[in-house]
Amino acid sequence: MMHTLIRLILDSLFWTFHPFSPFSVTYDDYYDPYRPRVKKMPFYERVNRFFFGPEEKPFDREDAIKLTLQEIRAQKGRIGILDVMRVTGLSKDEADPFMAKLMLDYDGEVKVSEQGGIFYEFISMRKSVEREVVFSVPPIWQKREVLPEFTGNPAGSNMLIACLNGFNMLMSSVAIANGWTIEKFKYFLAAASSKIPLEVLPPAPEGVPLLLGWIPLIFSATLFLIPITRALFRGKKKHEVDVKNGKRGLLRAILSKMGIRGINEDVLKQAWVEQSQAQVDEREFTREIIRLGGDIEIKGQIPTYRFEAIETELRALEAARQKASSKEVSIGEVIFSSKE
Template identity: 30%
Template sequence: MNALAQTLEKKIRKQLKPFTAAEAAAVTGLSIDEAKDAVDDLMKRYACRLQLTENGDLIYDFGQRLRRRDAKSFAEVRQDILNWLWRAFKVIYKAWITVTLVVYFVIFIIITILILIAATSQRGDSRGRGGRSSAAGINLNGLFELFFSIFRWNTRGGGMRYRTDRQGYPYRHYQPRPGVIDPDKKNFIASVYDFVFGPEPVKTDPLSNHKEVAEYLRTQKGVVVTAELQALAGWDAPRADVFFTDCLARFQGEAQVSENGAVYGQFDQLLRGTGYLQGGQIEYYWDEYEPEYELNGNKSGHNLFIGFMNLFNLGFSFLFASGLITALVDNAGMSNSSGDLVSLLAFSAASSGTISLLLGWIPLIFSLLFFLIPLLRWFKIRKQNRLRVQNNIRKRLYKILFETLGQPKTATEITHRVNQNGSVARLSEKQVAQNMETLVLDLKGETAVSESGQITYAFPLLTLELSEIERLRRERQVDSSLGNITMDEEV
């Protein structure tokens, strides 16, 4: 940050109020041009909102305190800590699952070896009787692949596909990891992990909005209004205003005011380029439906088998932890000194805290968590899916508002237009009216009563900005050519 910006920062820290460039010049002694440069530098560092008066003056509002653009709020820091703890717990518990699966896999290997020995003995007996063996060779590649798949904790595959939820909204979804035996089916080990923690959601790039706006500017003659940022990201007016100033600082744009009083950003620097590199993908807010939150994404057969296995472990671990295994053995008429394996374990559990811990309490806690975690997630998922449906309705209404350029419309008219797409769930007029009340607040809209007595919803700022930006683009002449290369040296 240069010295001019530091001078202005010291002044506005003493009285954090909205100001104009002229006021910034007056309190610092800088020229108006220097004050504008200082404000631009401050906007690169701190979050700011731009306001336009009816007389065409720009007002800069840095809020009640200076907040760095890269700074996180207390709620965001707390959420980051909770997310980190959750990720750490998932790693620990998945390792716990892995150890459990390895133990059972060793048992399966022993059984397999016994089968191979029995098969070899049978072939030897057949040859001894002069017969010919017709047994086919046993391929162990699948067994080894199954073993190593236990340690692949990432349950998603490499591809991505579109799915449709029960309301008809399409969304992106990771392909599940294919099975070892049947590649067309979901991997069973991945199903075990997803049974507890659920499938991994599609991750978004934290800079996706910035890349999208940059590409949009390159295709729209380098000018944009706040309403278009809302169409791309779905933000309310305050967040869109802050993001607008962030783009001005990030991409070296300039805030301009049109003849009819619309604030727009002009980004000439973004238009300079060779044209070889591909930018971000432009996708409007209403085309990005939120994915459905799933409990595990498994087939019912997988869930039943996994649940049965854990219920079996839960029952036996409870017997060892509570000491009931001894009473069970006594009731069955087994003697502790008979040498029977079950009797020996029962006697050891009753007399040894270590055996009780290893065969009782540890697997008991594991099995309880195995059921408890999905149960708690189920309550959270119900809430998330209700919010997701509400957000998808909001996206559909956004599309109507921008298609009609924010012109006054009644709830009846909006309902008719929004239900023309028969592939998604129909909305009632009551649902539309309730959501429009919220959008009026978020997008600085207005309500009025028509001559027929119906409430109309209008968005004059959106109408002004969208009409003005189209006019500006028609009149704007852009020369993005770089010219001939005058120097070509290896550095």
């Protein structure tokens, strides 16, 4: 008797406070105002990522201008083309027109030293009411370029999208195999609602299943070809990213390790490998050396490169920054201030 009573009490408690019971009291943390909301990616965006890949961030010219202006102020209003390449990641061919436009917008001038070193001078950019410390921009090679993800979706989303498109292909193939057309379906519906025996009815109309067969089949097959094509060219894209990183490593080695007698080829190639984490592309390596004005000197077994234009530019910048007057920062006597 006692056993039966205890069993009834326990059963009543279980079914009263069961999660699916109307009397159950549970805490849903979704409505917690302090709970961080995780924004879920819309399904249509996951579909776009599956077929076309994640959206790549384009080059932000405004960002490059901000970084360059900060470097100009940090370097006493004097900057060289290598400084622009160092802080923005632009190539030499891209940095030249970029600086030409910047000079027009911010009242800059091209200066040439007695030895032929070319640099840019922005005296007006130094003027400031307050004394502030402007730090130099970190070099671009501190952050490696990485190959974008193929889709950027979870594996489950990729599987679902592939299955949906595959199901569409399967059903369109079935429609083609059975000759399903709109007219044939209308015929079947009319025959099902009619009381006339099937033996007496005329045969079903035949036709090309375009709307239910060939059009969705070609559309789904084309959609599958897009990621397949992207996968085939992914190796080329990775190579482009590796070359871009390698060029930055090359510039880093020239600016930090070049001595009076130049810099060894082994040092340049090692910097390329360290930055790109890939083998040196000899063709791109040679092209970049030429773009930077490198001249090869064979002394012994290891080739050495001299960059006279870079050396001249660096010397001219150093001399100009040393001669820069502190009066360039002042805007003159302040007659009225809002702080007073």
